[in-house]
Amino acid sequence: MSHVADLSRDEGQSRGHALADARPVTAGPVDLEAAFERARPRLLAIGRSLVGAGGAEDVVQDTYLVACERIGQLRDPAAVEAWLARIAIHRCYRQRQRRMHLDRLLPWLHRTPSSSSLELRELIERLPVRERTVLVLHYGHGYSLGEIGQLLEITHVNARAIISRARRRLVTAWLESES
Numbered sequence: 001m002s003h004v005a006d007l008s009r010d011e012g013q014s015r016g017h018a019l020a021d022a023r024p025v026t027a028g029p030v031d032l033e034a035a036f037e038r039a040r041p042r043l044l045a046i047g048r049s050l051v052g053a054g055g056a057e058d059v060v061q062d063t064y065l066v067a068c069e070r071i072g073q074l075r076d077p078a079a080v081e082a083w084l085a086r087i088a089i090h091r092c093y094r095q096r097q098r099r100m101h102l103d104r105l106l107p108w109l110h111r112t113p114s115s116s117s118l119e120l121r122e123l124i125e126r127l128p129v130r131e132r133t134v135l136v137l138h139y140g141h142g143y144s145l146g147e148i149g150q151l152l153e154i155t156h157v158n159a160r161a162i163i164s165r166a167r168r169r170l171v172t173a174w175l176e177s178e179s
Contacts, residue, residue: 032071035080036064042081043088050092051099059095063088098142105139123173131166138163 043063047056066087074083124132130152137143137151145159152159 030071030074030077030080032067032080036067036084039081039084043084046085046088047092050089051095055092055095059088059091062091066091101139101142120174123170123177126173127166127169131162131169134159134162135166135170 047059149156149159
């Protein structure tokens with residue numbers, strides 16, 4: 001057991017020295033572009049391992065955008081690469097959640113409507129713009145109501161009320177088209 005602990009400690013020390021050599025530790029502002037370019041191969045590897053090769057580049061690009069937006073939240077400039085990795089992992093998680101949500105919706109969306117019913121797309125297009133936007137962002141793209149609120153500059157409660165109203169209108173329109 002002590003041999004394994006010694007190996008882990010030695011590996012951690014050598015990794016720590018390699019990272020210390022790779023980036024200067026400063027108390028001043030972070031050169032995000034340089035730090036991002038150093039971390040990019042690692043971020044791509046994280047993305048490939050968690051969401052596959054097809055989504056890895058999107059995760060890395062999202063990571064950069066989030067990092068640019070939230071650079072003020074970085075408390076330790078020496079930990080910028082670890083911070084970027086955490087952002088990438090979170091983006092992978094969000095992408096997987098959205099994919100799983102869409103996978104659950106696909107069987108429902110691929111049902112062929114009866115000849116007397118309107119297609120779902122037509123029903124959605126008949127909704128008022130605001131309701132249609134919230135509905136498509138939530139169910140079509142997997143955004144949470146909180147995220148939709150931020151995107152549309154409305155409160156979470158307002159987004160919830162709008163999507164509830166949109167669902168009621170859709171069900172009513174669908175039932176009318178069936179009869």
